[in-house]
Amino acid sequence: MLKRILAALLTLTPASIAAADVPTRPLGGASELRVERLLCDPFEANKSTAIEGSPLGAVLEALKAGDGKRALQILATIEPHYPAIRDVFALYRGKAAILTGHLPLALESFRTAATSSTPDIVVEARTLGLRVLVELDPKAAHGESAQLLADYPELPETIQIFHRLAERLSAEGEGVLAGEIYRKIDLVAPWTVEAVDSLRRMEELRAQGVKIKPLDEVERVDRVSRLVRLGSPHKGKQAIEELLRDLPSSPDQKRRAYLLASRVARSEGDYRAMARYDALARNEPPPPARGKDDLESLERELASLRRGVPLARLSGPALREYAAFAGRHGMHERVAAALEIALRRTLPHSIVFDIAMIASGSGQDEKLVQLLRPLAARSDTLGRGARYHLARAHERLGEIEEARAHFFAIASEAPEDYYALWSRQRLEQTHDRVVERAELASRELLMPPARVSKKDPLPYPPFAELTLRSDEESAPKITHEELADRLRGVASLHGDLFPSLVRAEALLRLGDVDMAQLEIYETYIEYRAAIGRSIRRAGLISVAEGVNRTYERPVPAVLRARRQIDPLSREIIAEVAAAIGDYGTAIGLSARYHADDRPYAYAREVEAAAKAHGVDPDLLFAVMRVESVYQRRVVSHAGAIGLMQIMPRTGRLIAQGRGLDGFTTADLLDPATNIDFAAWYLARLLERFEGHLPLAIASYNGGPHNMSAWIDQHAETMPLDAILERIPFTETHRYVRRVLGHYEHYRAKRGAPMPALGLELPNNEPRADVVRF
Known part of the structure; x- marks a missing residue:
């Protein structure tokens, strides 16, 4: 809808703007949409109106169809009766005015x-207002744009x-x-079509x-840096090659150029080139080239790791580093020597476990059994890990x-682990190798345990079960007016404390579910702030500002009253939120909802994306559970956006890879777009790592180039489950475990076991046809 409106804006001419006729009269006539039944007390339900035929639903349909005249007529009919949401009417009126060509009205409305x-x-209103002003008075817009960008430095539409x-x-x-503006665009956003x-x-x-003015040396390197960090891998590599052909004369800028070249080489898996550029950045001679089977050089490097200290006297970390180097280069005899030392010495258990993982797949399993058996006696996570790898x-x-x-x-004692x-x-995968008795016994443990609900029964109908988004004909239905009725009592009680509730009730009554969801989320944000657990970043405002949200602190009496809102009211708000698809807000507001219930949040969008890619x-649901806990508007400290927490650069590269024009990072706040992009990306990661799900999951969080580097740092014979133990990023290490766990539970909810997880590593040779971001 917005893209249609912006396209219409660009086609307007001064003559068409001047001649625009704006219909602002209310609707009339038997053939028009019947909205007069809604013009009674706003709290009165109109149960005969389906959501498709609701007033604001009709406005949105008209805007989507490009019929600004009809949208303005409907707005003129209903606006006087709902003063609490005059800003929403103004936003839609501005969009409709653009479609009719009346830009002064659009500017006034925005x-x-x-x-x-x-x-x-x-x-959104300020951004659209500036776009309109650009068409009406570009000089005035130039001055106003400075203030807008000062307020919203990360505004997605800035470059356009x-x-x-x-x-x-x-x-x-x-x-x-x-x-000057064209020059600035090339400098700060060189990856864009603009x-x-x-x-x-x-x-x-x-x-x-x-x-x-041409770019100076610092600006040249700045421009290449932005291409490498924010643009496509291809454009980044191309820019680095051009920069290396014409290096800056300044030592500082030359060093920056080499470090950028090192970064590009690392993303491509060319670690020799990376080492060469790192040495050049330090103003040192490049390391000598070494053949893959140059054992003499490898022995020298191993000796340098010992620094003249006998192997038996190396510290635990040094012994681990020695074993890792030997394992990476297939020097299994040296790995066996490190294992012997670890068996004879008393080392920290974490060091012993790491050395055992390094030795996995090196043919030293008898020594591994001896090394891991004492650790397996522990009752903590390390002990369970040791027992699994002992097995x-x-x-x-x-x-x-x-x-x-x-x-x-292990499966019996800690089934959730x-x-x-x-x-x-x-x-x-081993049941066919043993007797029938063991096979039958194993079947009882092949599904994870179901979560036992500890919730009390509701004192009112469970509206979460009556969803507006259900596609099943047999599912019970609930109208938006009925939901508005449910919210009415809470809004009348707490509307002074949470004005968004009054707005949400009006929007639900008029059929604008998406905007009602936004207002309920604002209520949730205000409640979280009152109890001292503020959501730091959420929504378009956080995407645009790029910093934590600021909250106006209310007077102490209001703050105390917000904090003390009764549990029943919170549960009603949560039920309404869940009924319109916002399970994240429901989970946050009411103890009756729990994230480990693992709801099928945004099921329609998930099923469509899964089928398309x-x-x-169930994998998409599991990733959503870990990334955002089903909150569509959440923004991470690093800038990841939405349900599947997609980084802005990743979103741009996915859009480029799919040939999608007009994408901005604000689009990632839309559940359908966010989930669709995540599904596309996960499909490419699965393809890159030859269907190995844990590696694709690790890459989704830590980056595919990092995952490839971690594989390259170990022996080709190391099994996949041992590689996962060696992921150095703590967040990614935990992330893989959490997503796999939720994925298994989602599969179990459908009565399906986990797919088989292979243990052999994929081909990790650099290829041009795989995703690199």
């Missing part, structure tokens, strides 16, 4: 909407707005000012005699009965 109490509406502003200024004869066009426009302006060593030695005994014990998941995998929908 300025009214910008006075909203809802931050996301303010951002500035590019259009430069076009309008150039058309008005302001070539110097337009040239930057490519800006280069062409600058050449045209120079040909007309306009002086545009794996027995399995590799062909001692299947002993291995299965350990797997049974990560190692229980892997133990169930091994029980399933060939991904298991």
